[in-house]
Amino acid sequence: MTKRTTAKYKIDRRMGENIWGRAKSPVNRREYGPGQHGQRRKQKISDFGLQLRAKQKLKGYYGDLTEKQFRRIFGEAERVRGDTGENLIGLLERRLDALVYRAKFVPTIFAARQFVNHGHVTVNGQKVNIPSYRVKEGDVIEVREKSKQMGLVLEAVALAEREVPDYIEADHSKMKATFVRTPGFGDVPYPVQMEPNLVIEYYAQN
Structure with a gap:
């Protein structure tokens, strides 16, 4: 079992959302982030921060994929004809x-x-x-x-x-x-809002 697997609850708390819709998620009890500084007042997030967060949330949802794995899947989604966001979700759901x-x-x-x-x-x-x-x-x-x-x-x-x-x-x-x-983005039953359009923006600028 990987270290990423044992830290699944930290992903929820880092995102501040119950991204898998689990009844036992710590976010159901504490909405602040993990660690000693988790309860600090939330600051306004920049556009880059929103894009990064959208990528981390989608990447985390599918088992906290490594950046290399996720970037490779995104690259395939870009190369396929059609909407890149829809293609990305379709490829992730085909794992x-x-x-x-x-x-x-x-x-x-x-x-x-x-x-x-x-x-x-x-x-x-x-x-x-x-x-x-x-x-x-x-x-x-x-x-x-x-x-x-x-x-x-x-x-x-x-x-x-x-x-x-x-x-x-x-x-x-x-x-x-x-x-x-192969499902479209609207077909996938995510418990929280996913934003593949922000993921596209993130990779377009980085």
């Missing part, structure tokens, strides 16, 4: 760990990364242990037979705080999901 999380096979995006890494998932019947693997429309993702009764999986299926979006068809009786289509 295997994101799909495992969206299908409610695991309770958190961090658990999804570890779940895939440990070989608990197949894509079209073949074991895939790369969280960043890019799923294609029509691909079938399934929890391996020996992993279907794991406590982590049973806990996730029972979660009432989020639902499976309509671009994924999930059958929890078989622990199987089909990626129906």
